[in-house]
Amino acid sequence: MSLFIFFTVIQALVAAALVAVVLMQRSEGGGLGIGSSPGGAFGARGAADFLTRTTKWLAxxxxTLSILLAxxxxxxxxxGDVSTTLERGAPAAPKPDLLADPVPAPAQSAPVTAPAQPAPVQPAE
Incomplete structure (x- = not known):
């Protein structure tokens, strides 16, 4: 197994654990620490300390795994990996033009000209 695939699997497991630990934490109200309750941030610290430390190390x-994988x-x-697996003997089928107009324009006929006007009638004398 490739080392890259191994680290990718570890990365996925760490990401799933990080999501689970963050979802288990108690909401302290208000984003960015705004409007927190008086006992929220400094109250019972037993489980909160463990979850906070776990979140920090998982993050x-x-x-670290993201930088390593990059x-x-x-x-x-x-x-070269993908291009070597293609068949070289058969030509590729033409791709449809996705930008073409789906409804074809009507056939062009001869230009329409104004009918010839009859010669003016001369009054009889």
Missing amino acids: VAFV AMAARQGQV
Whole structure:
């Protein structure tokens, strides 16, 4: 198994654990610490300390794995893997033009000209 795939699986497990730990934490009201209750941030700290520390270390692991995977992907930046599996003998079928008008324009006929006007009638003398 590739080391890249191994770290990707570990990254997915860390991400799922991070989501679970964040969802288990008690909401302290108001985003960014605005409007928190008096006993919310400094009250019972038993489970809150454990969840906070777990969240911190999972976040550190997630960011570290993200940087590691990005570096590994940049180092392996090869294009040859997909192009070598294509058949070289058969030509590719033409792709439809998605920007073309779906309703064809009516056929052009000869330009329409004004009918010839009859010669003016001369009064009889």
